[in-house]
Amino acid sequence: MNEADFIAALRRLPLHPGARGLVDDGAVIDAGPLVVTTDTLVEGVHFLPHDPPADVAWKLVATNLSDLAAKGALVEGVMLNYPLGDAAWDRAFLDGLGAVMARFHVRLIGGDTVSLRGPRVLTLTAFGRDAPAPARDGARDGDSLWVTGTIGDAGLGLAIARRGYGPVMLRDAYRRPHPRLTEGRALGPIVHAMMDVSDGLLIDAMRMARASDLAVAVDLDAIPLSGDARAHGGEDRAARIAAATAGDDYELLFALPSDAAPPVAATRIGRFAAGRGLTLHDSNGAVPLPPRLGFEHSSTV
Amino acid sequence: MNEADFIAALRRLPLHPGARGLVDDGAVIDAGPLVVTTDTLVEGVHFLPHDPPADVAWKLVATNLSDLAAKGALVEGVMLNYPLGDAAWDRAFLDGLGAVMARFHVRLIGGDTVSLRGPRVLTLTAFGRDAPAPARDGARDGDSLWVTGTIGDAGLGLAIARRGYGPVMLRDAYRRPHPRLTEGRALGPIVHAMMDVSDGLLIDAMRMARASDLAVAVDLDAIPLSGDARAHGGEDRAARIAAATAGDDYELLFALPSDAAPPVAATRIGRFAAGRGLTLHDSNGAVPLPPRLGFEHSSTV
Numbered sequence: 374m375n376e377a378d379f380i381a382a383l384r385r386l387p388l389h390p391g392a393r394g395l396v397d398d399g400a401v402i403d404a405g406p407l408v409v410t411t412d413t414l415v416e417g418v419h420f421l422p423h424d425p426p427a428d429v430a431w432k433l434v435a436t437n438l439s440d441l442a443a444k445g446a447l448v449e450g451v452m453l454n455y456p457l458g459d460a461a462w463d464r465a466f467l468d469g470l471g472a473v474m475a476r477f478h479v480r481l482i483g484g485d486t487v488s489l490r491g492p493r494v495l496t497l498t499a500f501g502r503d504a505p506a507p508a509r510d511g512a513r514d515g516d517s518l519w520v521t522g523t524i525g526d527a528g529l530g531l532a533i534a535r536r537g538y539g540p541v542m543l544r545d546a547y548r549r550p551h552p553r554l555t556e557g558r559a560l561g562p563i564v565h566a567m568m569d570v571s572d573g574l575l576i577d578a579m580r581m582a583r584a585s586d587l588a589v590a591v592d593l594d595a596i597p598l599s600g601d602a603r604a605h606g607g608e609d610r611a612a613r614i615a616a617a618t619a620g621d622d623y624e625l626l627f628a629l630p631s632d633a634a635p636p637v638a639a640t641r642i643g644r645f646a647a648g649r650g651l652t653l654h655d656s657n658g659a660v661p662l663p664p665r666l667g668f669e670h671s672s673t674v
Numbered sequence: 675m676n677e678a679d680f681i682a683a684l685r686r687l688p689l690h691p692g693a694r695g696l697v698d699d700g701a702v703i704d705a706g707p708l709v710v711t712t713d714t715l716v717e718g719v720h721f722l723p724h725d726p727p728a729d730v731a732w733k734l735v736a737t738n739l740s741d742l743a744a745k746g747a748l749v750e751g752v753m754l755n756y757p758l759g760d761a762a763w764d765r766a767f768l769d770g771l772g773a774v775m776a777r778f779h780v781r782l783i784g785g786d787t788v789s790l791r792g793p794r795v796l797t798l799t800a801f802g803r804d805a806p807a808p809a810r811d812g813a814r815d816g817d818s819l820w821v822t823g824t825i826g827d828a829g830l831g832l833a834i835a836r837r838g839y840g841p842v843m844l845r846d847a848y849r850r851p852h853p854r855l856t857e858g859r860a861l862g863p864i865v866h867a868m869m870d871v872s873d874g875l876l877i878d879a880m881r882m883a884r885a886s887d888l889a890v891a892v893d894l895d896a897i898p899l900s901g902d903a904r905a906h907g908g909e910d911r912a913a914r915i916a917a918a919t920a921g922d923d924y925e926l927l928f929a930l931p932s933d934a935a936p937p938v939a940a941t942r943i944g945r946f947a948a949g950r951g952l953t954l955h956d957s958n959g960a961v962p963l964p965p966r967l968g969f970e971h972s973s974t975v
Contacts, residue, residue, distance in 0.1 A: 408700045483711070496714070
């Protein structure tokens, strides 16, 4: 699509009042203190070249909303930096963009379009308001580590998407993650620390511990696996380690005092203590750390 | 460079207090209403593959600050989406980033890094505060059209950068534009409409007229050319049309009542009137519009 057609299509999406109809070079956001987060997705790195464009749009928005969820924010809007290309791809992307924006009540604030030869590079910047904005460095000695939902579905889904067949539920967990915005709102004011699980449960748990200057012990047996994941990938130690290092879960990982129960469905998977580093155990005792805890190179600055 | 080294280098730049030391997935900005703008630069489209990386960093920041200048904003900070690659390129880019941030008192708020094979794609999002935020659609019948600085230097500079020799002053106008932040602050509260000249003086003047539902007449003889541009590119009608359609000037284009004088150095180049479209004239009368008024595909949404 050319730029004019693409922008005309964007104008039919829900626009933020500060977007000024997308006719201006700057948008105005007047919503009190803002939480801001940005993610770039690269074709061949963060999504597969044959992934449906509508799913790429979904994932681009959903991964950023997940960062807002981790701050307990309400969604104010998003800005999109988009490489124009093949018209069919662009149109399918716009369909997915409309779907994810409608699903999570997102308004477009602005953005930029460019021409690009080479792998597609898409950037979204998301703005949240009214956020308690817990950081990842606030966990305390003795806190429990909790996670929402289930872990590892997206990792299995990536393999299914690569292979082209397998349970659709798992494939969609990879392609169309659901940011935990409602849970984030409920958790934001009460957690000591919170982040979303994007690079892998173990690496993200270790990052929270490191930022908080603590050690964290994770119970491998406690890691919540979905029924689909158990049926498809098993639930032995290897399957659990695969789930905990696969990434793309977009669940919320948070620290609460050991005597507190979260106000949302979640699973207690570990415990913070004085010290440094991550340890793993299951009902048989200590489990050696796998060589790779998750993705090192996809994390947000 | 790897991500950890790059982020460590970013941490040595001036950080926004809301950046949380770049250890978090979200930044917090509490500065009242914000103006937000974003630009993506693509290697081979917006900069040349052999352009010095420090100049690419400069241009990436400066072009976004120019959009803030057009809103009369104070600079609150920037977010960077960066493709990690060749270590020497990354280090030189960081040097340029430090230079332009120091020059314009910019703080880093956050961002994202990715791995990328293919042309470099860099995105910067800039945040401004305390902005009168004039739009481009507020020009009125009878207003004069003004522009700061000189026009066409960057266009000549691009040709010089491609060729590899020629006046350095012009080449640097292309590679290291200076956003008119001070002028924007003075003009913001009094202009009827304002925008920066990024895609070409004529196309941007036409956009302002169109957004304001007016016609605009531009006097080709009045378009301010620098001494270097006159010496290097001439000042005949062809040279003036080349200057007015070349783009990358990053001067401020604004509308003021015909009896008002701007509080900053600027040149009156045209006049708005009822009607539609752009007309050109010089001392000999009407001048036919060139087939191309500027760049269509590089404009911000």
